[in-house]
Amino acid sequence: MREKDPQRDFPGKRWLVNLLRATHLVGVVGVGAGVLADWPFAQWQAFAAILLASGIAIYALDAWSNPRYILQVNGLSVLAKLLVMGAFVAQRGAREWLFWGVLVFSVMVAHAPGRLRHREVFARCRRRPRRPGPGSA
Numbered sequence: 001m002r003e004k005d006p007q008r009d010f011p012g013k014r015w016l017v018n019l020l021r022a023t024h025l026v027g028v029v030g031v032g033a034g035v036l037a038d039w040p041f042a043q044w045q046a047f048a049a050i051l052l053a054s055g056i057a058i059y060a061l062d063a064w065s066n067p068r069y070i071l072q073v074n075g076l077s078v079l080a081k082l083l084v085m086g087a088f089v090a091q092r093g094a095r096e097w098l099f100w101g102v103l104v105f106s107v108m109v110a111h112a113p114g115r116l117r118h119r120e121v122f123a124r125c126r127r128r129p130r131r132p133g134p135g136s137a
Contacts, residue, residue, distance in 0.1 A: 007065060016061070020057050020058045023050060024058060026047070027047050027049075027051025027052070027055075028051055029047075030047025031044055031048050032099060033047075034047065035095045036096060052085075059075070062075065071121060072118050072119060072121065073109065073116055073121060074109055074117040077106075077109045085102070
């Protein structure tokens with residue numbers, strides 16, 4: 001039987017996560033508006049900061065709550081999005097496509113079945129204790 005993931009919690013955590021997610025969506029909408037309207041970065045820079053800060057806070061809270069999070073599909077997808085966002089900043093001409101790509105990818109991972117989101121990508125790389133077979137003492 002698989003051992004249960006270690007979880008950390010504190011009173012008000014659910015409300016904090018919801019507040020961070022709402023803040024993150026404000027950043028997503030602001031960045032999306034700026035990118036799709038082709039505004040200068042200065043006009044949506046504050047939204048980019050909100051998006052990045054809230055995303056990092058959500059990631060940190062999820063990683064603190066469940067240390068295995070950083071090895072799971074959902075945790076690794078956040079790191080992948082951060083890498084893509086590096087291209088987003090560097091490639092002004094590709095921002096619209098990168099924005100939509102990250103948005104669709106995020107929704108697909110967020111709404112995937114739990115058995116996929118919480119699957120540990122590098123689980124086979126870790127050494128697991130062997131179970132004694134039949135006849136061993």
